[in-house]
Amino acid sequence: MSETKYQAGDAVKVRAAFPPGHVRTPHFIRGCDGVVTQYVGSHPNPEELAYGRDGMPKKPLYRVKFNQADVWPNYEGPAKDTMVIDIYEHWLEKNQ
Amino acid sequence: MSHDDHDHSHGHDHSHDEPHPYQPDIEDAPFTERMVMAQAVAELIVEKGIVSTDEMRAQIEFMDTREPALGAKLVARTWLDPEFKARVLTDVKAASAELGIDIGDIPIQAIENTEDVHNVVVCTLCSCYPRMLIGLPPDWYKSRAYRSRTIKEPRKVLEDFGTTIPDNVEVRVHDSTADLRYVVLPARPAGTDDWNEERLTDLVTRDSMIGVSLAKSPETA
Amino acid sequence: MTIRRHHDMGGLDAGAVEQTEHDYAIWEKRVDAIVKVLSTPERKILSTDELRRGIEELGPGVYDNLNYYERWISSATNLLLEKGVITVDELGAKMADVEARWQKDRDTGS
Numbered sequence: 001m002s003e004t005k006y007q008a009g010d011a012v013k014v015r016a017a018f019p020p021g022h023v024r025t026p027h028f029i030r031g032c033d034g035v036v037t038q039y040v041g042s043h044p045n046p047e048e049l050a051y052g053r054d055g056m057p058k059k060p061l062y063r064v065k066f067n068q069a070d071v072w073p074n075y076e077g078p079a080k081d082t083m084v085i086d087i088y089e090h091w092l093e094k095n096q
Numbered sequence: 097m098s099h100d101d102h103d104h105s106h107g108h109d110h111s112h113d114e115p116h117p118y119q120p121d122i123e124d125a126p127f128t129e130r131m132v133m134a135q136a137v138a139e140l141i142v143e144k145g146i147v148s149t150d151e152m153r154a155q156i157e158f159m160d161t162r163e164p165a166l167g168a169k170l171v172a173r174t175w176l177d178p179e180f181k182a183r184v185l186t187d188v189k190a191a192s193a194e195l196g197i198d199i200g201d202i203p204i205q206a207i208e209n210t211e212d213v214h215n216v217v218v219c220t221l222c223s224c225y226p227r228m229l230i231g232l233p234p235d236w237y238k239s240r241a242y243r244s245r246t247i248k249e250p251r252k253v254l255e256d257f258g259t260t261i262p263d264n265v266e267v268r269v270h271d272s273t274a275d276l277r278y279v280v281l282p283a284r285p286a287g288t289d290d291w292n293e294e295r296l297t298d299l300v301t302r303d304s305m306i307g308v309s310l311a312k313s314p315e316t317a
Numbered sequence: 318m319t320i321r322r323h324h325d326m327g328g329l330d331a332g333a334v335e336q337t338e339h340d341y342a343i344w345e346k347r348v349d350a351i352v353k354v355l356s357t358p359e360r361k362i363l364s365t366d367e368l369r370r371g372i373e374e375l376g377p378g379v380y381d382n383l384n385y386y387e388r389w390i391s392s393a394t395n396l397l398l399e400k401g402v403i404t405v406d407e408l409g410a411k412m413a414d415v416e417a418r419w420q421k422d423r424d425t426g427s
Contacts, residue, residue: 018320022370024273026220027321028247028328043275049366061274072328077251080266086274127419130387131344136411137394138347140403146362147354155350220327222369223385234338238385244331256334271327
């Protein structure tokens with residue numbers, strides 16, 4: 001696990017980047033603050049695979065949990081509601 | 097292995113203003129350009145020796161064996177065997193293999209409903225789904241409405257399915273965006289303490305493993 | 318500029334979830350099988366990621382007007398053409414052939 005930058009419990013921010021091509025980080029979550037819950041292995045980079053390349057080097061993938069209310073300011077449900085999204089390491093920044 | 101309990105409505109992936117009708121028996125139905133394209137490509141890759149007709153047939157037959165009953169068996173076993181459940185939560189592939197179910201190479205992660213958390217799965221970017229464990233997804237899972245709304249107003253979407261989650265339970269939405277697929281382990285219904293695995297399996301619906309509903313209660317089973 | 322691509326729809330407003338479903342037709346199963354057999358580790362002619370990228374690049378109009386497996390076969394066919402696995406001529410001829418056969422089957426009621 002030494003190759004991974006984050007571990008469970010780390011506060012992270014999803015990069016607020018908007019490249020025009022194929023990515024697997026949903027638009028709505030970019031720029032949001034969350035907490036890593038789990039490292040779920042390193043996988044070939046889908047942003048490379050999508051264009052016919054081999055996806056190497058592999059990218060660490062994390063499950064990241066967000067509070068609904070932090071993602072949607074007008075969220076109508078209870079404050080405890082959350083979402084968990086799978087996000088590759090290169091889409092995450094450390095949050096202080 | 098067919099889905100006899102389903103209706104044959106021509107559900108599809110968008111609003112109903114431009115229907116694409118089709119029926120299983122192509123000879124009786126209008127065919128679209130893409131159906132022709134699919135047949136043409138299937139024949140070309142066989143003629144070129146890339147695949148054999150046997151392999152194509154075997155693949156289609158194999159997917160026909162993938163159905164919610166496989167996942168239901170897994171869930172029912174977790175209700176009866178806490179150690180098995182622990183193995184499911186750490187490694188669905190190995191635990192499924194114990195039941196003779198091969199889920200292939202795409203990792204599936206199980207997420208457990210508890211007294212405190214209700215889980216529901218969506219894929220906002222496409223339609224990722226644990227197909228090797230519960231078969232191909234229903235149309236609504238691939239619909240714009242489900243993919244758009246579930247991540248933002250999950251409780252309202254659950255209401256569309258007649259499922260009300262109390263406010264003291266956290267609703268946790270899982271967006272299946274990357275290399276993992278998710279299957280929900282619904283909670284065991286009350287009043288089933290003396291039930292055997294076979295009866296319990298009947299309570300586990302496809303929708304309960306997506307998380308839009310709960311397992312059936314003994315009264316409605 | 319914050320580009321949101323058409324397929325990336327999480328959080329957008331939409332109507333009620335209509336609980337539609339249908340038994341998958343044989344042509345849909347065939348499309349599924351085409352993609353699966355071409356993307357096996359032994360062949361790697363297609364990948365899921367390429368298929369998704371190709372679906373996204375169908376563009377908003379086509380994306381919404383086609384149903385799920387129509388999008389799959391459109392993307393897969395484009396990829397096979399790009400990669401030189403099949404040619405435009407071969408595809409055109411075969412599609413004409415298939416259509417003629419199906420039309421004949423239907424006309425003769427077989």
